[in-house]
Amino acid sequence: METKRCPKCGKQILEVTEELKRLQGIQQGIEWIKYDRNSSSIESHVNHLVTDGQSVRVAQHAKNLKSQGYGWHEGRKPLKYSVTYWAKINFPL
Numbered sequence: 001m002e003t004k005r006c007p008k009c010g011k012q013i014l015e016v017t018e019e020l021k022r023l024q025g026i027q028q029g030i031e032w033i034k035y036d037r038n039s040s041s042i043e044s045h046v047n048h049l050v051t052d053g054q055s056v057r058v059a060q061h062a063k064n065l066k067s068q069g070y071g072w073h074e075g076r077k078p079l080k081y082s083v084t085y086w087a088k089i090n091f092p093l
Helices: 013-027
Strands: 047-051 056-063 070-074 085-088
Touching: none
Parallel strands: none
Antiparallel strands: 047 056, 047 085, 056 070
């Protein structure tokens, strides 16, 4: 039987599947909230997890300086991708 490999990273497909399962297990405890750009309930200037469905980053919701409204920022720079979901960061005590 021939071993299939991921075309992007070259790892065996079984390894990639196990890595996905591990990552999903880590994220099971995270309550992801669909991003509504008109919502005023997102706490500003506090780190949150954000995703565009492809990657996860840490960002803050803050006022846009060059346009109206609020948006997601890494440090002082606006994110360059569209956030679809966000989550509060809650570390266990």
